[in-house]
Amino acid sequence: MGFREDFLWGGATAANQCEGGYDEDGRGLANVDVVPIGKDRLPIISGKMKMFDFDEEHFYPAKKAIDMYHHYKEDIALFAQMGFKTYRLSIAWTRIFPNGDEKEPNEAGLKFYEDVFKECKKNHIEPLVTITHFDCPMHLIKEYGSWRDRRLVGFYENLCRTIFTRYKGLVKYWLTFNEINMILHAPFMGAGLYFEEGENEDQVKYQAAHHELIASAMATKIAHEIDPENQVGCMLAAGNYYPYSCNPEDVWKGLQIDRESYFFVDVQSRGEYPAYALKDLERKGVQIEMADGDQELLKKYTVDFISFSYYSSRVASTDPAHNVTEGNIFASTKNPYLESSEWGWQIDPLGLRITLNTLYDRYQKPLFIVENGLGAVDVPDKNGYVEDDYRINYLREHIEAMRAAVEEDGVELLGYTTWGCIDLVSAGSGEMKKRYGFIYVDRDNEGNGTLKRSKKKSFDWYKKVIATNGTDLA
Numbered sequence: 001m002g003f004r005e006d007f008l009w010g011g012a013t014a015a016n017q018c019e020g021g022y023d024e025d026g027r028g029l030a031n032v033d034v035v036p037i038g039k040d041r042l043p044i045i046s047g048k049m050k051m052f053d054f055d056e057e058h059f060y061p062a063k064k065a066i067d068m069y070h071h072y073k074e075d076i077a078l079f080a081q082m083g084f085k086t087y088r089l090s091i092a093w094t095r096i097f098p099n100g101d102e103k104e105p106n107e108a109g110l111k112f113y114e115d116v117f118k119e120c121k122k123n124h125i126e127p128l129v130t131i132t133h134f135d136c137p138m139h140l141i142k143e144y145g146s147w148r149d150r151r152l153v154g155f156y157e158n159l160c161r162t163i164f165t166r167y168k169g170l171v172k173y174w175l176t177f178n179e180i181n182m183i184l185h186a187p188f189m190g191a192g193l194y195f196e197e198g199e200n201e202d203q204v205k206y207q208a209a210h211h212e213l214i215a216s217a218m219a220t221k222i223a224h225e226i227d228p229e230n231q232v233g234c235m236l237a238a239g240n241y242y243p244y245s246c247n248p249e250d251v252w253k254g255l256q257i258d259r260e261s262y263f264f265v266d267v268q269s270r271g272e273y274p275a276y277a278l279k280d281l282e283r284k285g286v287q288i289e290m291a292d293g294d295q296e297l298l299k300k301y302t303v304d305f306i307s308f309s310y311y312s313s314r315v316a317s318t319d320p321a322h323n324v325t326e327g328n329i330f331a332s333t334k335n336p337y338l339e340s341s342e343w344g345w346q347i348d349p350l351g352l353r354i355t356l357n358t359l360y361d362r363y364q365k366p367l368f369i370v371e372n373g374l375g376a377v378d379v380p381d382k383n384g385y386v387e388d389d390y391r392i393n394y395l396r397e398h399i400e401a402m403r404a405a406v407e408e409d410g411v412e413l414l415g416y417t418t419w420g421c422i423d424l425v426s427a428g429s430g431e432m433k434k435r436y437g438f439i440y441v442d443r444d445n446e447g448n449g450t451l452k453r454s455k456k457k458s459f460d461w462y463k464k465v466i467a468t469n470g471t472d473l474a
């Protein structure tokens with residue numbers, strides 16, 4: 001019993017948080033490049049403050065990030081040393097289509113990822129590719145208003161066709177949109193949406209979400225046509241809401257907030273807009289413009305598996321007196337039973353088991369945990385070594401919870417990739433200081449450092465976990 005023999009252990013990154021090389025080999029500019037570190041980051045990622053290009057006052061960490069664009073061979077070799085079975089990474093749309101609306105792709109960009117995937121294969125690592133991890137070409141944002149415009153579906157389709165064809169035989173596992181529900185919470189960073197004053201934000205967000213859902217179904221269709229071996233998944237920022245108390249008002253509120261996220265997977269996995277969503281959109285005054293054939297497309301091309309990120313559970317309360325704490329972009333009521341990370345994210349391993357069970361009950365499709373981990377301040381010694389027992393403890397408890405979900409509850413789980421297996425730029429804060437990796441990278445919040453990679457204590461620990469297929473977590 002325990003994890004399946006072919007369980008996909010590994011780690012995850014996203015192009016904009018690790019690659020750097022933002023203007024190399026013909027790459028175009030994207031929303032994720034122009035989000036700076038500092039106090040303006042939040043208003044910018046939420047679409048309230050406009051930042052369509054670099055300025056002199058801000059520091060933009062994604063420009064160089066950890067320079068994986070030039071270090072990928074060394075980094076993949078380190079992943080292989082840990083015994084990774086899979087490596088989740090994302091493609092930067094603007095390396096392949098610098099503006100997004102070209103007919104022909106940029107060969108240098110295509111070649112880069114081909115080399116990366118070949119390097120993975122050489123090291124017996126199965127790539128798990130996120131087609132868009134928050135990124136949208138700046139040109140599509142300026143000229144079309146990003147995903148609010150239906151034409152984005154066609155541009156995304158072109159991207160998918162290009163990569164599915166070029167990487168046939170190299171890549172089998174695909175995710176269409178990273179944390180698709182983030183469009184509601186971080187609309188500029190998550191989907192390139194910026195709002196003009198007085199605009200009905202819900203209308204824009206849900207229409208854009210509809211276009212992404214159509215694009216996702218289209219991607220699934222094309223992926224299967226090009227190679228029946230392809231497996232396509234959706235990706236949700238997950239973590240159940242608990243009611244703060246047994247007051248039915250709290251329970252009802254928790255259910256309603258959970259549905260804001262499930263809405264996306266309900267469409268991607270069950271193939272139609274759920275009844276509660278139709279009612280809710282009506283109440284919000286949102287009218288989704290659907291094209292002929294949309295409903296059939298959604299119904300016919302549902303995902304093969306469901307992937308998600310899990311950092312924490314959340315709490316819903318109707319009592320405004322309860323304290324709020326930070327979470328993955330969306331804040332939640334503080335749970336008095338849980339400890340928090342240095343960034344205020346609450347730590348709840350059992351919540352992972354609960355989330356796995358909830359998703360499996362709801363969809364009965366294979367699940368894949370594609371993000372989980374602890375963002376912490378690491379203090380390296382002079383050799384770059386970090387004694388990160390806190391990270392090992394966090395991961396151990398979460399792996400134990402997922403083992404219980406598989407072994408004791410019968411949840412079907414394909415794999416587990418920890419977030420930021422090598423230190424990278426934080427999406428929420430733009431900091432380097434918030435580290436998740438097994439591999440320390442010498443770079444700070446201001447962009448200083450040698451970029452040298454060194455193994456932390458957790459490196460050897462995770463290696464052992466993988467080698468024993470999750471049976472030795474000591």
Ligand code: BG6
Nearest residue numbers: 014179328375425426427428429
């Ligand atoms: C998820 C994202 O929201 O959480 C990642 O998919 C992100 O891109 C991760 O980095 C952790 O969040 P943060 O803000 O700590 O980087």
